[in-house]
Amino acid sequence: MQKVVSLAALTLALAAGHVAAEPLTPEEQILTRQAGYSFMSWNMGKIKANLDGEFSPTQVSAAANAIAGIANSGMGALYGPGTDKDIGDVKTRVKPELFTNQEKVGEVAVGFIEAANNMAEVAAMAESKEDVQEAFGKLGESCKACHKEFRKD
Amino acid sequence: MQKVVSLAALTLALAAGHVAAEPLTPEEQILTRQAGYSFMSWNMGKIKANLDGEFSPTQVSAAANAIAGIANSGMGALYGPGTDKDIGDVKTRVKPELFTNQEKVGEVAVGFIEAANNMAEVAAMAESKEDVQEAFGKLGESCKACHKEFRKD
Numbered sequence: 001m002q003k004v005v006s007l008a009a010l011t012l013a014l015a016a017g018h019v020a021a022e023p024l025t026p027e028e029q030i031l032t033r034q035a036g037y038s039f040m041s042w043n044m045g046k047i048k049a050n051l052d053g054e055f056s057p058t059q060v061s062a063a064a065n066a067i068a069g070i071a072n073s074g075m076g077a078l079y080g081p082g083t084d085k086d087i088g089d090v091k092t093r094v095k096p097e098l099f100t101n102q103e104k105v106g107e108v109a110v111g112f113i114e115a116a117n118n119m120a121e122v123a124a125m126a127e128s129k130e131d132v133q134e135a136f137g138k139l140g141e142s143c144k145a146c147h148k149e150f151r152k153d
Numbered sequence: 154m155q156k157v158v159s160l161a162a163l164t165l166a167l168a169a170g171h172v173a174a175e176p177l178t179p180e181e182q183i184l185t186r187q188a189g190y191s192f193m194s195w196n197m198g199k200i201k202a203n204l205d206g207e208f209s210p211t212q213v214s215a216a217a218n219a220i221a222g223i224a225n226s227g228m229g230a231l232y233g234p235g236t237d238k239d240i241g242d243v244k245t246r247v248k249p250e251l252f253t254n255q256e257k258v259g260e261v262a263v264g265f266i267e268a269a270n271n272m273a274e275v276a277a278m279a280e281s282k283e284d285v286q287e288a289f290g291k292l293g294e295s296c297k298a299c300h301k302e303f304r305k306d
Contacts, residue, residue: 035195063227070223
């Protein structure tokens, strides 16, 4: 089960460039954030398949832990300067607003991380589809909330 | 902190095609596993940067949780039929041995997952570099053990 991060710790983690990592190029930042979203998407698909078919608590919990682990990893650091538009073959669907509307970014990011942590906590105890249905719905909504604001179609 | 998976649960999760997910195409499987490795690599880099520079227990623990979450997500399902070689522009460095030497695959996979879980557990309690140095070294070795056997240079 993931630890619930405090708002203060979260804000710190989301401050682009704040993470003391080996510096990634803008291209690498775009590719790495896309890798994170792709991997979360695969795990969302697995949870959905469990809700549509046979339910494996172990698989759903593992998928939820992967999503929460990625969500809490400080992906804000992957939106550094120069990552706001395509770089050659490295394409991004991010809208410019993500780099200017910090208040809204914080809001959707906090909503997403809270929903991901809640999903991981609920899934760790779940025995049936009914137990995770609501948490999964909220998590999906939190994904869409960011896509709607900050991702081009 | 991640739950430690049992060997039985792990073997199940690693059985390619066993995961009841929405079916991914072979191309999607290759891209999704690469996404997982890329995202783990970024988090390994962050932990390394913390060991080389200023140490943030919060960041190291978050990075370790992301790695453990991905490691436990059942990536064996991303090595399905047809994913053993390049598919058009979708390139893979996997060696054919990964699809035939199940015993060695199990060994390196178990070693990696145990090392990732250990790193997450150690990082959750860590206060200094010294506390995570050994666990991080072991985790790096478990990555290399698989690369050596199953990844082309």
